[in-house]
Amino acid sequence: MAFDYDLDDFPGVHVAVDLAFLTVSPPDSSGGRQLLLMVVRRKDGFRQGEWTLPGRFLRPRETVIDAAEVCGREKAGIHKAPWRKLTILDDPDRDPRGWTMSVGVVAPIPFDQARKAIDEDSVDRALVPVSDTRIMLPNGQPELPFGLNELVDKSVSYMRDRYYRLPDPKHFLGETFTLSELQSVHDAILGEGFYSRDSFRRTFERLLTPTGEFSSGTVGKPAALFRRARRSPSGSSMPRRINRPSEPRISKP
Amino acid sequence: MAFDYDLDDFPGVHVAVDLAFLTVSPPDSSGGRQLLLMVVRRKDGFRQGEWTLPGRFLRPRETVIDAAEVCGREKAGIHKAPWRKLTILDDPDRDPRGWTMSVGVVAPIPFDQARKAIDEDSVDRALVPVSDTRIMLPNGQPELPFGLNELVDKSVSYMRDRYYRLPDPKHFLGETFTLSELQSVHDAILGEGFYSRDSFRRTFERLLTPTGEFSSGTVGKPAALFRRARRSPSGSSMPRRINRPSEPRISKP
DNA sequence: TCAATAGTGTCTGTTAGACACTATGGC
DNA sequence: GCCATAGTGTCTAACAGACACTATTGA
Numbered sequence: 001m002a003f004d005y006d007l008d009d010f011p012g013v014h015v016a017v018d019l020a021f022l023t024v025s026p027p028d029s030s031g032g033r034q035l036l037l038m039v040v041r042r043k044d045g046f047r048q049g050e051w052t053l054p055g056r057f058l059r060p061r062e063t064v065i066d067a068a069e070v071c072g073r074e075k076a077g078i079h080k081a082p083w084r085k086l087t088i089l090d091d092p093d094r095d096p097r098g099w100t101m102s103v104g105v106v107a108p109i110p111f112d113q114a115r116k117a118i119d120e121d122s123v124d125r126a127l128v129p130v131s132d133t134r135i136m137l138p139n140g141q142p143e144l145p146f147g148l149n150e151l152v153d154k155s156v157s158y159m160r161d162r163y164y165r166l167p168d169p170k171h172f173l174g175e176t177f178t179l180s181e182l183q184s185v186h187d188a189i190l191g192e193g194f195y196s197r198d199s200f201r202r203t204f205e206r207l208l209t210p211t212g213e214f215s216s217g218t219v220g221k222p223a224a225l226f227r228r229a230r231r232s233p234s235g236s237s238m239p240r241r242i243n244r245p246s247e248p249r250i251s252k253p
Numbered sequence: 254m255a256f257d258y259d260l261d262d263f264p265g266v267h268v269a270v271d272l273a274f275l276t277v278s279p280p281d282s283s284g285g286r287q288l289l290l291m292v293v294r295r296k297d298g299f300r301q302g303e304w305t306l307p308g309r310f311l312r313p314r315e316t317v318i319d320a321a322e323v324c325g326r327e328k329a330g331i332h333k334a335p336w337r338k339l340t341i342l343d344d345p346d347r348d349p350r351g352w353t354m355s356v357g358v359v360a361p362i363p364f365d366q367a368r369k370a371i372d373e374d375s376v377d378r379a380l381v382p383v384s385d386t387r388i389m390l391p392n393g394q395p396e397l398p399f400g401l402n403e404l405v406d407k408s409v410s411y412m413r414d415r416y417y418r419l420p421d422p423k424h425f426l427g428e429t430f431t432l433s434e435l436q437s438v439h440d441a442i443l444g445e446g447f448y449s450r451d452s453f454r455r456t457f458e459r460l461l462t463p464t465g466e467f468s469s470g471t472v473g474k475p476a477a478l479f480r481r482a483r484r485s486p487s488g489s490s491m492p493r494r495i496n497r498p499s500e501p502r503i504s505k506p
Numbered sequence: 507t508c509a510a511t512a513g514t515g516t517c518t519g520t521t522a523g524a525c526a527c528t529a530t531g532g533c
Numbered sequence: 534g535c536c537a538t539a540g541t542g543t544c545t546a547a548c549a550g551a552c553a554c555t556a557t558t559g560a
Contacts, residue, residue: 010310011264011265011313012264012266012267012268013265013266013267013268014263014265014266015265015266015354057263058266059263060263060264060266060352061345061352063343063344063345064341064343085340085341085343087338088317088338088341088356090316090317090356091316092314092315092316099265099313099314101268103341178539179539179540180538180539196522196523196524198522198524198525199521199522199523201540202521203521203522215539216531217532218531218532218537218538219531219532219533219536219537219538220530220532220536220537220538220539221529221530221537221538221539222530222531222538222539223538223540224539224540431512432513433511449550449551451549451550451551451552452548452549452550454513455549456548456549468512469558470559471510471511471558471559472509472510472511472559472560473509473510473511473512473557473559474510474511474512474513474556474557475511475512475557475558476511476512476513477512477513
């Protein structure tokens with residue numbers, strides 16, 4: 001007996017990985033962007049035609065991330081992504097075909113990569129806007145199957161945590177960008193109006209290095225181009241204190 | 254064929270739940286408290302005698318939380334706790350006996366409940382201090398087996414997130430308490446010196462309601478007793494802005 | 507009385523929001 | 534020149550750290 005219980009008498013559970021690919025659209029005519037989620041259409045028999053997240057069952061002794069990589073390639077057309085495990089869905093009734101669990105994984109990817117995957121087979125994949133954890137699925141489908149909306153919620157929270165205080169850490173923009181471009185990306189993720197133009201500049205300018213170059217070809221004064229500064233080691237996930245400690249004041253004698 | 258692949262040909266994985274019971278000690282002689290983690294000693298053959306977290310494999314179609322409840326009762330002597338799934342450990346080599354995964358769960362519990370469980374069988378259970386994600390295991394054991402230190406790290410982060418801005422949300426203290434008592438609990442979780450006495454009072458007093466009663470029997474001026482105020486609905490996990498928006502200023506004509 | 511803790515008041519530096527004002531390119 | 538956008542300076546409110554001062558109990 002290898003285990004505490006006679007586990008060999010029990011069947012194990014089939015574990016799947018489900019992927020939340022997130023990207024940010026290029027600016028529209030008025031400069032606005034959208035946070036987008038990739039969904040795919042099921043082509044096999046069960047719940048055929050329904051829109052869902054790319055997912056795949058793990059082969060024996062496969063890691064979640066390895067399975068995510070294979071799934072991303074085969075079902076989403078994405079060949080490399082920064083994976084991050086977020087949830088475990090374990091309701092035994094979530095799939096009527098049997099006992100399964102799903103590990104939810106988020107992966108922010110550049111828009112061009114997502115767009116190319118969509119164009120490869122536009123019938124089976126789509127990018128849908130996600131605003132404030134509400135998704136607009138194609139064909140008016142109200143929500144994702146198998147309880148996957150929970151993964152979308154956590155994925156959006158994950159992105160907001162990262163875009164709260166760091167300039168485009170997932171590199172939706174290239175190496176250099178203007179402050180307006182940067183803010184349009186952060187607006188898409190944090191929600192418009194989270195930062196005023198003033199606060200945004202003050203919060204993020206100190207985390208950027210000016211390249212000395214300027215934008216051109218657009219109306220208005222050319223904007224300075226910046227690159228991300230060497231980021232300080234973060235470590236904790238806890239919000240930092242706002243005020244740095246000051247020097248102790250000298251007591252009067 | 255029920256699934257996308259011939260899954261029935263594959264064995265599933267055996268999934269376990271591992272529990273991080275956290276509590277806060279009563280004040281020592283100088284009023285300080287400690288964040289404590291419950292560890293148990295393995296009594297079965299494999300890695301016998303080693304200190305680890307209470308854990309248990311899931312029976313077929315059991316949920317993680319159901320298994321946590323059984324495990325808490327049988328291995329930790331804890332009969333009710335507020336469970337929260339935090340991690341999934343999926344390294345296929347983490348247990349040399351076979352392919353397993355572990356879902357990590359955190360559960361803050363009152364000290365009395367933890368203390369009673371320890372006293373029931375002091376040989377097999379212990380409460381060890383956790384400071385800044387470092388654990389002091391009995392017998393100088395350097396770390397937990399099976400990669401469980403990752404769960405402890407995330408559990409501490411989880412507690413810090415919650416104790417950063419809310420007064421003892423996990424009710425380590427009773428219904429009423431003084432500000433000093435409250436701060437000693439927060440110090441144990443956030444680390445001493447995170448809040449100065451001044452900042453602590455200003456941050457938390459507005460989230461409390463004075464009962465009108467006062468402490469007695471201790472040295473010094475009696476302290477006012479407070480209870481937790483009706484907490485505002487939080488919703489997002491993102492830190493709130495510090496400054497509330499002010500009224501728009503009236504433009505000069 | 508003294509030691510120890512509770513509670514109040516105040517000063518300073520930092521930051522966010524608001525907004526006015528200047529700068530500069532395309533049309 | 535006009536318009537739209539970029540960038541700067543300034544005022545105010547809120548808040549954190551520091552610290553002095555008062556209040557009140559037990560020993």
